[in-house]
Amino acid sequence: MSKVNWDDYTSKGFYDELIKAPGQPRPEAELLCQYLANLDARELTEHKTAAEVAIQLMGITFTVYTEGNMIDRAWPFDIVPRIIPLAEWQKTDAGLKQRVQALNMFIDDLYHDQKIVKDGVVPKEVLAxxxxxxxxxxxxxxxxxxxxHICGSDLVRDNDGTLYVLEDNLRVPxxxxxxxxxxxVTKRVMPDLFATGLIQPVDDYTAQLYDMLASxxxxxxDDPSIVILTPGIYNSAYYEHSYLAQQMGVQLVEGTDLVVGDDDCVYMRKIDGLARVxxxxxxxxDMFIDPEVFNPDSMLGVHGLMRAWRKGNVALANAPGAGVADDKVIYAFVPKIIEYYLGQEPLLPNVPSYLCMFEDDRKYVxxxxxKLVVKPANESGGYGMLIGPHATKKERDTFAELIKSNPRNYMAQPTLSLSTSPTLCGNSMEPxxxxxxxxxxxxxxxxxxxxxxxxxxxxKGSLVVNSSQGGGSKDTWIVDLAGN
Structure with missing residues (x-):
């Protein structure tokens, strides 16, 4: 390959994030596509190598559990960013705020009056x-x-260009x-493109996170004492825990670093004594944060933490119990939840869903x-699910038995035609x-x-994006075309 030729790039049957048709970049992607087209094979390889070196030097890793072993790997990264126009993102921003507001009202209701259950909007058996x-x-x-307090909602785009919410992650996203x-990394590899001022910044996240936690x-x-409680270095997300602590200038602690005093306040052990948190x-x-209340064998939590939280002496983010709305069966009710609490139509649609706990849905599934993707209610990371069109008959038969034995635990969705984005594969761009x-x-x-x-x-052809299962990631650019 000499240079990137967008005339040769096609993503048949799928919506592509950068390219409308062969040789036709979307307006928000024109600058990037032109930039990449001007690079020859050697320059493209240099860009890729520069990104790999930056990842190594910055120590960006993730942990994979395999065959009983833990392996730290360099973060898999593609240098071609995914681009969304600012005007579209502003609508998405509003839809996400609406969704999280309703979900927080839902959780608060469930732990108090349960009006939504009494009114029959969410069936009591779902909660039970x-x-x-x-x-x-x-x-x-x-x-x-x-x-x-911190939610990660997964969005996917179908081949008609519509953004759907696939799931909400409300426990420890x-x-x-x-x-x-x-x-x-992208700033190091393509600094010239950031000089245009069109790409919206993302680096205020940790400041926003600190302010939210402080609130x-x-x-x-007072100047609040904030800590990040980590399970420790063997956790797959430990890199993130240490990164966020360093960026916010707060202490990274394990359960043994904290103690609940006789006054039901939480204290951090320091060389010169105890300091309130x-x-x-x-x-x-949840199940490991306080052995006094949850798993008595937990070595990760703090004795009495729930007591201190219940009395309002310490704030926990996310709050224990928030995961009740992080259930793929509850997900199917979110449009009704938004309408019930806010009196509004959802700004972001759900993917159509079938709940196996209901007889008609179960029979259809x-x-x-x-033809369907079947998911267990409470798994994450892409584990435990069946992608029907790619599964063997034996795998489908096994799942049929799982569904029959525990229908509440399974829901299904149509296989979406997930959008694509140009990705550097060897020396060529592929969707x-x-x-x-x-x-x-x-x-x-x-x-x-x-x-x-x-x-x-x-x-190639895979729909599984999780890094633990062979996926990678890209930078995401929100581009302000009005600023051009």
Missing amino acids: QSVNFRPQCVGISTPHNVWA SGVSYMLENRN LSPRPG DVIYRRVD LDNLD RHVDLRPFILSGESTWVTTGGLTRVALT
């Missing part, structure tokens, strides 16, 4: 069988009535550090397993499927990242 509903949280009130590092402090007016950004799952995870911060106010983490399925 939710593995993430925490009875220990009933009656607790949170600052600003917010439970999910990860990936934002890679969004920020992707931008740092939760039980001691307003106001806000804990916890990256530890079992009759059409070869690869992508999704997008923006991050929404909720405290006194709500704020959405400018773009998010674009994940890309690096394997």
Whole structure:
């Protein structure tokens, strides 16, 4: 290959994020496509190498669990960014804020009056069988009535160009550090394009995160003491925990670094004694945060933490119990949840969903397993799901038995024609499927990242974008065409 020739690039049957038709970049992508077309093979290789070297020097890694081993790998990154025009993103921003506001009202309602259940909008059996509903949280009130302070909602675009919400991650969503590092790497590789001023910045995330966490402090007016609680160095997201602590200038702690005093306040152990902690950004799952209340064998949490939180002496983000709305069955009710609490139509559509707990839906799913994607209610990372069109008959038969034995635990969706984006594969540009995870911060106010983490399925034809299963990522550019 001498130079990138966009006339030869095609993504048959799929919406492409950069190219409308062979040789026709979308308006927001014209500058980038022209830039790439002017690079010869050697220059393109140099760009790719520069990105790989930057990733190595910056120590950007992720952890893969395989065959009982843990392997740290360099972050898989593609140098060709995914681009969204600012005008479209502003609508997406509004839709994400609407969605998270309604979800927080829903969670707060579930732990208090459960009006939405009493009114029959969400069936009581859905809540009764939710593995993430925490009875220990009933009656607790949170600052600003917010439970999910950090949310990562996954967006996908179908072949008609519509952006859909695929799922909401409300427990301990990860990936934002890679969004920020992707931008740092891209700036090193293509500095000239950032000089145009058209690409919207993303580097204010950690400042926004700090301000949101500070707004939760039980001691307003003071300089709050904020810590990030990590399970430790063997956690797959430990790179992110340490990155965010360093960027915000807060302490990264493990459960053994904290203690709850006789006054039911949380303290951090320091060389010169104990120092009170106001806000804990916890990256530890509910069941492990307090052995006094949840798993008694947990070595990751803090004895008495729930007691301190219940009394309002410490803020936890995300709040325990927020995962009740992080359920792929609850997901199907989000449009009704938005309408119920806000009296509004959803600004962002859901992917059509079938709930196996309902007989008619279950029959349809079992009759059409070869056409559907089937997901367990509470798995993440792309695990435990069936992609019907790519599955064997044996795999589909196995899933049919799983659905019959526990229908509440499964939901299904049509196989979407996920949009593609040009990706450097060897020496050529090839279409690869992508999704997008923006991050929404909720405290006194709500704020959405400018773009998010674009994940890309690096394997040809694959729809699985998770890094743990062979996916990679791209920088995401929100481009202001009006600024041109």
